[in-house]
Amino acid sequence: MLIELRDVRKVFHQGKPNEFVAVQGVNLWIEACRATVIKGPSGSGKTTLLSLVGCMTRPTSGRIEILGREVSSLPERFLTGVRRETFGFIFQHFNLVKGITALENVMLPAYPSGENHAALKRRALDLLDHFAVAAKAQSKVEKLSGGEAQRVTIARALINDPFVIVADEPTAHLDTRLAQEFMETMARLKEQRKTILIASHDPIVCDSPIVDRVVLIRDGRVEGEAR
């Protein structure tokens, strides 16, 4: 078992008139080296659930374990390390830092590790080359096309060689060809024994043959599994 969520609940603006329960009573197990999709309509709690799993937000109650280690109680100074070493994030809107190059964007998440700059630059260039965007390494990210930006985002997610790739609605802004290309990339990463966790309601993702498991979520609760 790679990730385990026990009775996890997340409430935003607790105790205020606009209190909103995004996730409630979720018990979920994510197995290693498999591709899992969290499927549900908009506002069902998919992104919140991914944020909880990826240690980007803390549960209001309940516990989350990663590789047997309880992480929901960890102080922030430890959580940053867990996040950096365990997860590679691919966001719906890419979240690339504008004004700097594609290469610098890829290198950015590895800076806190203190790795030798030249070695890090080599690894980042290798990753960009692997995803066929090495030619755009020195381009500012705002100059990239949607597909190129997506591939730079994937390269950035892999720079710290994480166990888990977390992708939030990764195909929402891609056409069919690019969405299929994305899933092919995920298939290759799965072959490299990465664990894939995707939040999506796109049929190209949910019906993809690489996906082992589809967890259905609605109104912040897990309703069952479609596969």
Next chain:
Amino acid sequence: MIFHPLILALIVASGLTSFLVLYASVFGAQILGRWDLRSGSEAQLGLERKTYLISTLLAFVFTFELLSLFLFIFTADRLHTFFVGAMCAAGTLHVNAFGYPALLLKAINFVLAGTWLILNAADIRGYDYPLTKKKYAYLLALAPLILAETALQTAFFLKMKPDITTSCCGSLFGASGGSVAADLASLPVAPMKAVFGLSLLLTLASGFYFLLKGRGGSLFAALSGVNLIVSLLAILSFISIYFYELPSHHCPFCILQKEYGFLGYPIYLAVLGGGICGLGVGVLNPFRKVTSLAAVMPSLQRKLALAAVISLLVFAALVIHRLAVSNLNLP
């Protein structure tokens, strides 16, 4: 008198310190009563989130507590011009019954707050809150002393009357003073020198042994505690007289003045800082085997021991230099 900027600063700051310590103590009582790391309840997660914030606030509060001892002495020293008979902080502190108790309590709280900061520094390096309950239990014990200090300090400042004629340090710390301070100041010089030298050497030796071998932390801490007291007595008994080059003048405050190059501040800082760091090594010693601290504790203890040893060496250098250049020749 109360509108003196230094007095206002001390009163306001100690009021804030007391308020925050009181608030943190209420939270600490909740921690002691409800803390259960195995639970994923909302209350437990709330405590986990809050303890980090409270600890950070307390770290600032107790750092100020350390500084406030020096600010208090500095203030007492600056105010001596208001009182007839006062020559330095010694006279100011004697203008009413609250001055010396306030100073004594501030010195005790300096050491206790310092060791709390060390305990906290270790706790936040462990991923599973290894010393959280202990540091809040310690805080609950410390809180009444902090509140008492605020009360004494405030009473001291509020009850100051500028028309009072007070005693000068010469009479307070002179052989004929008839007080505990006078008795301590009149400790025989030669035996006191021997005790001080032996205490300092043993403490430094145990510190170096700990730094080299990583063992003997408790012994080093115990010796540091003893050395702290012996050093303060030594300042009173014989170090001071070498500064003033007067065999009868034992005031521990005059060395804080410009006339003596403000050397009292680095001396007291080295003595108290070295004492706290040395004691800190012992405070942390029982937790060396805690799983989440096992990797960081040796390094933390080494840093504390190094800081303690350097402080004691600085103190020794200042004292030896003064003894060497002083024109005072005792038989």
